[in-house]
Amino acid sequence: MKITFRQSWINNFLRCPEQARQERLGLVKQKETSDLLRGNAVHHAIEMAGTSPIVKVNPPQLLDWVDEYIAENAHAVEEWRHSYEKIVDVCRANILVWHDEVWPQLGVPRAVERTFKKKIGKRKGVELWLSGTADWEDESGELWDWKNPSRFYEPWEKRRWDIQSHAYCWALGAEKFNLAVFANGQYQHIPIQRNEADLKAFIDLCWSIVPLITAEVEPWPMNWTGWHCSPKWCPVWQDGKCRGKHLGQGKPESW
Numbered sequence: 683m684k685i686t687f688r689q690s691w692i693n694n695f696l697r698c699p700e701q702a703r704q705e706r707l708g709l710v711k712q713k714e715t716s717d718l719l720r721g722n723a724v725h726h727a728i729e730m731a732g733t734s735p736i737v738k739v740n741p742p743q744l745l746d747w748v749d750e751y752i753a754e755n756a757h758a759v760e761e762w763r764h765s766y767e768k769i770v771d772v773c774r775a776n777i778l779v780w781h782d783e784v785w786p787q788l789g790v791p792r793a794v795e796r797t798f799k800k801k802i803g804k805r806k807g808v809e810l811w812l813s814g815t816a817d818w819e820d821e822s823g824e825l826w827d828w829k830n831p832s833r834f835y836e837p838w839e840k841r842r843w844d845i846q847s848h849a850y851c852w853a854l855g856a857e858k859f860n861l862a863v864f865a866n867g868q869y870q871h872i873p874i875q876r877n878e879a880d881l882k883a884f885i886d887l888c889w890s891i892v893p894l895i896t897a898e899v900e901p902w903p904m905n906w907t908g909w910h911c912s913p914k915w916c917p918v919w920q921d922g923k924c925r926g927k928h929l930g931q932g933k934p935e936s937w
Contacts, residue, residue, distance in 0.1 A: 685895060686799070686811040687888060689849040695891060696845070697910045699902035701918045710917040713760045716769050721830040723751045723773045724864065725817065728780060728828055732794035732818060741781055748773045775867030776830055783869045784862050789821040800853045802885060808892055816850050824858045825850050834863055834870045841874050848884035851876040 695702035704710045712718075727747040731739040752770055764772075796819050802810040818826035827846065829835075840847070840861060847859035857877070863870040894902060904924065910916060918924040 683807060683896065684809045684811065685892065686813050687891070689812070689814045689846050692849070692888070692891070693845050697908065698905040698916070698918075699894065700904045700924065701910075701916055703900065703902040704918050704923065710921045710923065712917050713920065714758050715761045716759050716763050716766075717832075719752060719755060719759055720764075720769050720773055720776075721828075722755070723748050723769075724776050724780070724830050725828055726751045727777045728817070729794055731785070732791045739781075741778055744777045744781055745774055748777050772866055773830075776864035779864055779867055779869045780828070780862070784826075784871075788818070788826070791818055792821050792823070793819040796854070798853050802888055805889065805892075808896060810888060810892065812849060812853055812888065814849060814853065816854060819854065819856075823856055824860060825854060825856045826860045826862055829861055829863045831863065831865055833865050834868070835861070835872065837870075837872045840872050844874060845884070847874045847876055848880055852881040852884055 691702060691706065694705060701710075705712075727744050730747045731744060749770065752766075752773065756766060793816070796816045797814070798816070799811055799813040802812055804810070816825050817828050820826065825847075827850075844859075844861075847861075851857065851859055857875060859874045859876065861870075861872040861874065863872065905911065911919070913919045916924065
């Protein structure tokens with residue numbers, strides 16, 4: 683048996699194994715939201731800048747790339763959590779702060795949107811692989827990933843248990859992973875170091891998921907605790923395939 687994990691799927695598994703199972707089998711899928719459009723538009727403009735023959739891309743060009751991407755892809759959005767105009771404004775502010783505060787730090791990229799598929803190993807007839815796409819690999823070997831959430835992260839949480847930094851550092855042989863976070867035109871930099879012990883722990887984590895897959899049982903354990911268990915974030919809930927919808931009242935707006 684050959685099993686390939688993506689880092690994002692491992693995150694879903696850790697939040698709720700049953701959601702991960704249904705997504706793996708194609709039973710449900712995430713909705714296209716305005717949040718995804720916001721992140722993808724900024725990613726697109728940075729990718730264009732990183733692959734452009736122009737040595738120094740100027741702000742008007744970046745703004746044009748953002749505007750064009752949103753206009754061409756807005757039709758695919760299934761759920762608008764913010765207005766079209768708000769998405770445009772936030773994306774424009776985020777790409778400008780990238781240009782002003784991040785672009786000067788970066789050298790010539792070794793790779794932009796670098797895809798990888800690397801074999802983890804083979805045990806008891808199971809061949810395990812990891813795949814993914816790194817946003818930016820600097821000429822120094824450092825990795826960068828662009829995030830466009832609605833608010834900043836807690837840096838200590840990312841340094842402690844962020845899965846993406848483990849996965850990409852292991853797959854691409856990097857020691858440093860940089861989270862560049864853009865929220866409403868503000869910039870947060872979270873540098874993360876991963877050592878040999880971190881990467882060994884990540885590989886152990888990957889193998890710990892395999893017995894559940896090979897057992898061919900259903901459902902997998904459900905996790906009803908935390909922000910992820912809601913119709914806003916969970917496609918299983920949205921599709922009416924999880925009892926999580928019976929959890930009762932959500933958090934009052936006044937909290």
